Structure formats: C-alpha cells, structure tokens
Amino acid sequence: MTLYDIIFYLFALVTISSAYLVVTVRNIVYSAFSLLFTLFGIAGLYALLGADFVAIVQLIVYVGGILILMIFGVMLTNKITNVQIKTGVFQILPATIGVGIFGGFLLAVLLNTNWLNLNVKDSPATTFQLGQLLMNEWVLPFELLGIVLLIALLGAASIARK
Amino acid sequence: MVTVSLYHYLFVSTILFSLGIFGIVTRKNAVMVLMGIELILNAANINFVAFARYGNFGFQGQLMALFVIVLAAAEAAIALAIVLNIYKVFSSVNVDEIDRLKE
Numbered sequence: 296m297t298l299y300d301i302i303f304y305l306f307a308l309v310t311i312s313s314a315y316l317v318v319t320v321r322n323i324v325y326s327a328f329s330l331l332f333t334l335f336g337i338a339g340l341y342a343l344l345g346a347d348f349v350a351i352v353q354l355i356v357y358v359g360g361i362l363i364l365m366i367f368g369v370m371l372t373n374k375i376t377n378v379q380i381k382t383g384v385f386q387i388l389p390a391t392i393g394v395g396i397f398g399g400f401l402l403a404v405l406l407n408t409n410w411l412n413l414n415v416k417d418s419p420a421t422t423f424q425l426g427q428l429l430m431n432e433w434v435l436p437f438e439l440l441g442i443v444l445l446i447a448l449l450g451a452a453s454i455a456r457k
Numbered sequence: 458m459v460t461v462s463l464y465h466y467l468f469v470s471t472i473l474f475s476l477g478i479f480g481i482v483t484r485k486n487a488v489m490v491l492m493g494i495e496l497i498l499n500a501a502n503i504n505f506v507a508f509a510r511y512g513n514f515g516f517q518g519q520l521m522a523l524f525v526i527v528l529a530a531a532e533a534a535i536a537l538a539i540v541l542n543i544y545k546v547f548s549s550v551n552v553d554e555i556d557r558l559k560e
Contacts, residue, residue: 356526364534383486391479397475398475405471
C-alpha cells in the first residue's frame with residue numbers, strides 16, 4: 296500500500312458512498328449535496344489519473360455550474376414552505392434486481408477482459424498538450440462545441456421564458 | 458509498489474453507472490432523474506480518462522472527457538428549462554404524472 300493507493304481508496308469510497316446516497320435519500324436537497332461530494336471525489340480520481348486539467352474543469356463546470364443549476368431546479372420546482380421537498384420512489388424491487396443483474400454482468404465483463412495495462416510513468420502537466428490538440432487536430436469539434444453551447448443557452452433561455 | 462491499476466478505476470465507474478441507472482429508474486422527481494444522468498456521464502468520463510492513462514493513447518481521451526463535460530452542461534441547462542415549464546403546467550415534476558404533451 297503506497298500513499299497513491301490509500302488516496303485512491305479514499306476518493307473511491309467518497310465517490311461511491313455519496314453516489315449511493317444520491318440515489319437512495321428521499322430528501323432532494325440532501326441528495327443534491329451528496330452529488331457535490333460525488334463530483335469532488337471524481338475530480339480527485341481525475342487528478343490521481345494524471346489529468347489535472349480535466350480535474351479542474353470538473354470542479355469549475357460541474358461543482359460550480361451544473362450542481363448550482365440542479366439546486367436552482369430543486370428550489371424552483373418545490374413548494375418549500377409546504378415541506379414537499381421529498382421525492383417519491385417507485386419500482387424499487389424490480390429496479391434493484393435489474394440493476395444488480397446488469398451491474399454484475401458489467402463487472403464480470405470487465406474483470407474477465409484482458410485489458411491493455413501498461414505501467415505508465417508519471418504523466419507530465421496536461422494543459423499544454425490539451426491546448427495544442429484543441430487548436431490543431433480538434434479545432435473543428437472545439438468550434439462546433441462553442442456553437443452547440445451558444446444554441447443551448449439561447450434555447451434554454453427562450454424555453455424558460457415562455 | 459502501486460497496486461491500483463486500470464481495473465480499480467473501471468470498477469468504480471461501473472458501480473457509478475449502475476447507481477445512475479438505479480436513480481433514473483426509481484426516482485419520481487425529474488430533477489433527481491437528471492442527477493442520475495449526471496452520474497452516468499461521470500462514469501463514462503472516468504473510463505475515458507482511465508483508458509487515456511493506462512492505454513497509451515495520448516491525450517485524446519482526456520479531450521473527450523472535456524467534450525462530455527461541456528455537453529453535460531448544455532444538457533443540464535436545457536433540461537432544467539424544460540423542467541421549469543413542466544412545473545408551470547402540471548404544478549409538480551413527478552415523471553409518472555406527466556402524461557400530456559399539450560397543455
């Protein structure tokens with residue numbers, strides 16, 4: 296057990312346990328805050344994988360943006376004064392069985408596959424290389440994503456105003 | 458000696474994916490369904506980044522993860538706008554009560 300292993304298990308534990316809370320807790324606000332810890336844990340996993348830029352983007356976009364949007368959604372669609380902030384659930388038993396079978400199948404596939412598993416050295420800082428890729432080979436998808444974001448924001452604004 | 462390998466990361470992302478599907482299937486509130494979708498997208502992202510590190514594919518996997526994050530942001534914005542409209546019409550966002558497309 297090196298320090299890397301310990302930190303990995305810590306982040307994996309945080310991620311999985313809070314993701315479990317996200318999908319089981321009845322109170323929507325509690326689950327939104329559990330999602331915060333899940334996203335933090337995933338950012339930590341990215342950092343452990345040597346993807347420092349992706350980890351920072353995860354923190355800024357997910358934790359700073361998407362999660363706030365979610366909490367806005369929760370707050371705007373529930374009558375907080377009437378204590379109606381719980382979510383109903385249905386089909387727990389079939390869902391548990393189905394997801395259990397499906398997840399077991401996925402785990403069996405992944406454990407029985409002989410993945411290419413190189414022992415990599417410490418990776419360099421990724422920001423420079425990502426910028427090079429974005430501005431050379433991937434410049435067209437990059438620009439298209441900009442357009443998609445613009446259209447999505449305009450669409451969201453016009454849908455919400457109607 | 459570091460024992461954490463590709464399998465550990467894939468294991469975490471598989472569990473996240475299954476939990477996301479469980480959330481989508483069992484929750485009634487539409488915002489909670491969206492949270493399940495976010496869990497699934499994050500599971501896919503972990504796979505991209507893990508394969509990018511252990512598979513000797515360069516940095517393109519990380520680039521895909523960035524693209525997924527951007528599209529997830531766009532998706533969340535649109536979906537929440539739709540959810541707000543649904544709330545205006547139905548006065549609730551339970552997905553089992555939404556059974557009309559017309560107002």
